[in-house]
């Protein structure tokens with residue numbers, strides 16, 4: 001299969017804000033870097049995000065949150081991921097995330113937090129370095 005072994009990423013927009021530019025820019029950059037990207041579209045609940053990740057069998061869940069609701073949304077997504085034994089799925093968050101909130105997000109399982117101005121290359125490199133493709137042969 002042509003797509004075998006490619007990193008699969010769910011770019012998700014949980015919450016109520018309509019800021020989708022960052023999510024779309026990230027989706028395009030990751031596709032250009034050779035990854036398979038599924039974009040959820042706007043206004044997803046944590047349940048919708050985790051269900052989409054399960055259905056699509058992704059290696060990465062990348063959430064774009066500019067509403068300020070990350071401290072409510074991300075722990076709930078983390079909880080649902082635990083319930084579904086998604087320990088091998090890399091969880092990333094980008095958007096308007098104040099520095100003081102980063103330790104709390106990391107404590108619930110977020111591996112990388114990307115604030116405005118992060119170069120695309122840094123994000124691509126981070127994913128390549130940290131993802132564990134689950135169909136990979138060990």
Ligand code: B12
Nearest residue numbers: 017018019020021022062064067068094095115116117118
């Ligand atoms: C453009 C913009 C808008 C546009 C959105 C257009 C669109 N379709 O996206 C419009 C004009 C519609 C808008 C409206 C509003 N906005 Co506005 N907006 C912005 C602005 C100026 C830039 C956002 C942007 O597009 N940046 C460019 C993209 C490429 O950057 P980015 O999303 O940050 O993404 C980068 C990183 O964050 C990261 N990243 C982001 N997502 C992801 C995901 C993954 C997986 C990864 C790995 C990385 C990653 O990587 C990207 C590249 O570096 C910001 C201020 C700012 N400087 O950020 C305010 C801002 C986000 N808006 C804000 C507000 C308050 C609003 C309004 C509520 C204003 C109002 N009272 O009406 C409304 C809400 C509308 C709505 N429906 O939600 C606030 C949010 C405050 C907060 N969260 O604490 C901000 C921060 C402005 C401010 N300083 O107050 N907005």
